[in-house]
Amino acid sequence: MLNTHLRTLIxxxxxxxxxxxxxxxxxxxxxxxxxxxxxxxxxxxxxxDSSANLEMVLENRHGEKSTRVLRIKTLExxxxxxxxxxxxxxxxxxxxxxxxxxxxxxxxxPDDQWLYLPALKRVKKxxxxxxxxxxxxxxxxxEDLSAQELKKYNYKWLNDEACGELQCSVLEQTPxxxxxxxxxxxxxxxxxxxxxxxxxxxxxxGALLKTLxxxxxxxxxxxxxxxxxxxxxxxQTGKKTRLVYSDYAFQTGLKGSDLTKRKLSKVx
Amino acid sequence: MPRLLxxxxxxxxxxxxxxxxxxxxxxxxxxxDFSGFIAGDTRIFxxxxxxxGQNNAHLNPSTVVQLEWNFEWNEGADRxxxxxxxxxxxxxxxxxxxxxxxxxxxxxxxxxxxTIGIDKVFWGVTESRHxxxxxxxxxxxxxxxxxxxxxxxxxNLGLQSDYGDFIFxxxxxxxxxxxxxxxxxxxxxxxxxxDRTYYESDLEEFHPDLAFRYAVVAGDWDIGLAHxxxxxREARFIPxxxxxxxxxxxxxxxxxxxSSIDVQATYDEWLWKLESIYRQGHGDDFxxxxxxxxxxxxxxxxxNGDLGVIAEFHYDGRDSTAPATIFDNDLFxxxxxxxxxxxxTTFLAGVIWDTKTQAQSYTMEATKRINDNLTFEAELxxxxxxxxxxxxxxxxxxxxxxxxxxxxx
Numbered sequence: 268m269l270n271t272h273l274r275t276l277i278x279x280x281x282x283x284x285x286x287x288x289x290x291x292x293x294x295x296x297x298x299x300x301x302x303x304x305x306x307x308x309x310x311x312x313x314x315x316d317s318s319a320n321l322e323m324v325l326e327n328r329h330g331e332k333s334t335r336v337l338r339i340k341t342l343e344x345x346x347x348x349x350x351x352x353x354x355x356x357x358x359x360x361x362x363x364x365x366x367x368x369x370x371x372x373x374x375x376x377p378d379d380q381w382l383y384l385p386a387l388k389r390v391k392k393x394x395x396x397x398x399x400x401x402x403x404x405x406x407x408x409x410e411d412l413s414a415q416e417l418k419k420y421n422y423k424w425l426n427d428e429a430c431g432e433l434q435c436s437v438l439e440q441t442p443x444x445x446x447x448x449x450x451x452x453x454x455x456x457x458x459x460x461x462x463x464x465x466x467x468x469x470x471x472x473g474a475l476l477k478t479l480x481x482x483x484x485x486x487x488x489x490x491x492x493x494x495x496x497x498x499x500x501x502x503q504t505g506k507k508t509r510l511v512y513s514d515y516a517f518q519t520g521l522k523g524s525d526l527t528k529r530k531l532s533k534v535x
Numbered sequence: 536m537p538r539l540l541x542x543x544x545x546x547x548x549x550x551x552x553x554x555x556x557x558x559x560x561x562x563x564x565x566x567x568d569f570s571g572f573i574a575g576d577t578r579i580f581x582x583x584x585x586x587x588g589q590n591n592a593h594l595n596p597s598t599v600v601q602l603e604w605n606f607e608w609n610e611g612a613d614r615x616x617x618x619x620x621x622x623x624x625x626x627x628x629x630x631x632x633x634x635x636x637x638x639x640x641x642x643x644x645x646x647x648x649x650t651i652g653i654d655k656v657f658w659g660v661t662e663s664r665h666x667x668x669x670x671x672x673x674x675x676x677x678x679x680x681x682x683x684x685x686x687x688x689x690x691n692l693g694l695q696s697d698y699g700d701f702i703f704x705x706x707x708x709x710x711x712x713x714x715x716x717x718x719x720x721x722x723x724x725x726x727x728x729x730d731r732t733y734y735e736s737d738l739e740e741f742h743p744d745l746a747f748r749y750a751v752v753a754g755d756w757d758i759g760l761a762h763x764x765x766x767x768r769e770a771r772f773i774p775x776x777x778x779x780x781x782x783x784x785x786x787x788x789x790x791x792x793x794s795s796i797d798v799q800a801t802y803d804e805w806l807w808k809l810e811s812i813y814r815q816g817h818g819d820d821f822x823x824x825x826x827x828x829x830x831x832x833x834x835x836x837x838x839n840g841d842l843g844v845i846a847e848f849h850y851d852g853r854d855s856t857a858p859a860t861i862f863d864n865d866l867f868x869x870x871x872x873x874x875x876x877x878x879x880t881t882f883l884a885g886v887i888w889d890t891k892t893q894a895q896s897y898t899m900e901a902t903k904r905i906n907d908n909l910t911f912e913a914e915l916x917x918x919x920x921x922x923x924x925x926x927x928x929x930x931x932x933x934x935x936x937x938x939x940x941x942x943x944x
Contacts, residue, residue: 325877333877333907360907361943363879364570377803379752387682389657392757396803397833397841404877524645528752529693529700533641533648535568535605535614 300422300438307461308347308417314491316342316521320514325405328505335359335403341414342521350374351414352526356534357403369531370395372414375444383531390532399448406477406499406508408448411468419444425453430464433457449476460484462492470503477501487517564608571602574941578720585932586724588717590626595720597624599941601636614641618686622677629716630676636686648693653686656704658748658759660799660808663847663867663887666825667795667810669763670746672710679721679916679930680898685710699751706744709734709766709788723772723784724929731775731785734766735816742766742790759797767791767817769858791816804831808847817857824850827867836872843871845885859926864891869898878904895919896927912939 294302323335336359342352350372357366365385372378377395384391398410420440427436435455442449450473455465463481470476481494497510524530578595599622607614618637624630639652656670670687677683688708694701714727736742744765751758770786777783792815800807809826827847835842846869849862869885884899897917904910914937921928 327877358568360904361570362572362904362910362941364943387657388655389659391660392799392801392806394801394804394806394831397831400833400841401839401875404875404879522645524695525643527695527700528757529648529695529702529750530643533643533650535607535616 296424297422299424300440303424303436303438303456303461304417304420304422304440307456307463310461311491312343312345314343314488315518316340317487317491317493317515317517318519318521319493319512319516322511322513323403323405323407324509324511326507326509333360335405340519340521340526342523342526347417348374350378350416352523353414354526354531354534363403365535367531367534369526369528370413372416374416374418377446378409378413381528381531383534385535388532390528396446398444398446406501406506407510410442410447410449411479411499420452427458430455430457433459433464435464460492462494475502485515487515491517564610566605566607566611568605569603570605570944571600572941572943574599574939576937576939579936579938580720580932581934582932584720586722586929588726589720589722590718592626595624595626595935597622597626597630599939612643614643615639616641624676624719627676627716627719629714630719632676632713634674634685636684638686646695648691650689650691653688654691655684655686656689656691658761658795658797659810660757660797661810661825661827661847662808662829662845663869663885664810664825664849664862666812666823666849666862667759667761667797669761669768669793669795670704670706672712672768674713676713676715676719678914685713699749702748702750704744704746704748706746706765707741709740709742709744711740711786711788712768712770714786720933720935721930723926725774725782725784727770727772727786728775728777728783729786731783732770733773733785733787735787735789736766740766755801757799757801759795761795761797763791763793763795765790767858769817771817771856771858789816804833805829806831814853818854821852821854821857823852823860823862824848825862829871836874839876840872840874843873845869845871849887861887861889861894861896861926863889865889880904889925892920892922892925894921894925894927908943910939910941910943912941913937914939 318340321337321339325333335357337355337357340354344351353370355368357363367383369381370378380393380395382391382393399408402409402412419442421443423439425437425439427434435457438454438456440452440454448471449468450471451469453467454463456462457464462484466479467475468477477499479497479499481497483495484492485495486492493512493515495512499508576597576599580593580595583591601618601620604617605614616637616639620636621633622630635653637654639650639654642649657668659665659668665681671684673681674683674685687706687710690705692703711729711732714729715722717726742765746761746763748759748761766788770788772784773787774782775785793812795812797810806829808828811822811824813822825847829843829845831841831843833841847867849865851860851863853860866888867885869883872882874880880903882901887896899915901913902910917934918927918930921931
């Protein structure tokens with residue numbers, strides 16, 4: 268009796284498994300990866316605009332530190348074929364105080380970028396082909412800091428595994444745009460909130476170049492998660508850069524007319 | 536009547552309540568930032584001066600101070616900037632000078648902005664000559680590259696639209712160019728006497744100068760069209776003999792009309808640049824053109840450093856009655872190295888080469904941050920093969936290296 272019952276249970280669980288298995292079998296790793304990335308992207312949709320202060324601490328292999336302080340304003344572009352707009356204004360070190368970047372992110376094309384030099388009060392359109400170049404001497408390249416858009420990568424699910432106290436889906440992402448410094452990125456997304464927890468970057472020769480860890484996630488407007496601490500280690504040079512975000516504000520009323528070449532020449 | 540009174544009292548109470556609230560919000564939002572730098576400059580001249588009266592010292596130390604106050608409120612939509620500047624040069628009284636680089640009130644609206652006061656404005660795209668840049672007067676004692684500017688009083692209105700930016704300038708007061716004194720190096724053979732300035736306009740420096748600029752970003756193209764009407768920032772020079780029998784140059788500022796275009800096309804590693812002016816009021820009407828390209832080899836230096844190659848040509852059709860220029864038929868060839876390191880190390884080196892006279896003017900600039908407050912800058916200027924007709928002939932023995940240590944706060 269008990270045996271029959273057990274057998275039914277086993278059979279029914281097999282039935283359940285066999286029911287779900289065809290679905291899994293039909294979902295290729297790249298489809299599953301794309302699904303996870305889509306969920307990550309969807310969960311950040313509708314933030315509108317944000318502004319934050321950022322302290323960037325650069326550390327060389329001798330442990331010597333230097334600090335940059337900047338403010339970033341971001342305007343979400345609802346169209347998924349158009350990247351977000353952002354304005355970055357430096358306040359430290361003091362010799363580059365007032366230097367500002369205006370960036371219109373593109374998906375596969377190079378971003379449109381203008382640089383404002385306060386000493387000459389000159390705005391320069393600059394080439395953004397150099398996606399892999401370091402941002403102000405840090406371990407973050409332009410492509411690391413540029414808007415993370417869904418369609419910039421091809422995705423492949425590798426496995427699920429524990430990541431600290433959380434469970435993570437591990438994805439391999441290959442840049443779909445040209446001139447990336449990376450052949451691939453391995454990205455850990457937690458399965459609870461689809462937040463990026465860790466990224467391993469592989470250079471053009473396929474060797475592990477950098478690891479980025481995201482910590483101190485906080486949620487805004489009961490929806491949008493932002494890491495307040497991002498720590499990048501370059502395994503090949505031993506150099507490190509820590510980003511510490513503060514004073515995050517969302518839906519501040521930022522408009523497209525605030526992020527223009529004309530307004531760039533008036534920032535402080 | 537009592538009802539009206541009551542309404543009035545309620546209204547007054549509302550206003551009394553509302554005003555402090557607005558005022559408090561504005562107060563809470565006010566932000567004052569103070570910054571600036573102090574720098575020690577040393578010019579090292581390799582040769583003795585060519586002109587009589589010039590200071591014979593090979594070392595020319597001087598001190599520069601620039602302070603900056605930014606006071607903003609209303610979430611940054613309203614701002615007052617104040618940037619005073621001063622240089623003390625113990626060897627040249629005329630180079631010891633102070634200027635208000637900026638003192639203005641700025642309002643940023645949604646699609647418009649308004650600046651009232653002293654400000655600095657840059658137009659243009661090329662690197663070796665700033666042909667279309669005309670709003671501010673050059674601070675001629677600072678450097679030979681013409682990139683240091685005097686503060687210009689103005690009312691500046693900018694209107695943004697889907698079709699581009701429409702920018703209007705009214706400039707009620709003209710700033711005279713600064714020139715080195717008798718003791719100074721890098722000057723004309725006769726000293727420019729700014730107490731003998733002439734103006735074409737009877738209103739002299741109070742002639743109202745006007746300018747308009749249309750700027751648009753069209754895909755990979757950044758385009759600017761402009762017109763300036765008013766007192767030329769460049770002077771003609773009239774030799775005069777002083778009571779003491781000394782020959783000096785009196786600057787004469789004419790009224791000009793200048794139309795200009797500046798274009799940059801940005802394609803991957805290529806920057807294509809063009810500037811051109813058409814000027815009336817300096818002898819025969821003339822056209823001048825500067826153009827060229829910059830190509831960057833990204834990551835060519837070490838892992839992260841970029842190497843840029845710059846080639847520009849200059850043509851200027853002005854006749855001999857117009858203010859002289861060195862850029863009549865010249866080529867600029869140079870390179871820029873940006874190391875993208877923690878110290879923001881940069882080099883820019885090049886030569887302006889007159890294709891007719893073979894005169895060459897070499898320039899090298901290097902900058903590096905020493906720590907979060909200190910920077911190091913070096914500038915090398917070498918003049919070679921200038922014929923006696925060249926405006927730089929009188930500077931032929933003024934090759935120099937300038938070294939600057941600046942403390943920023």
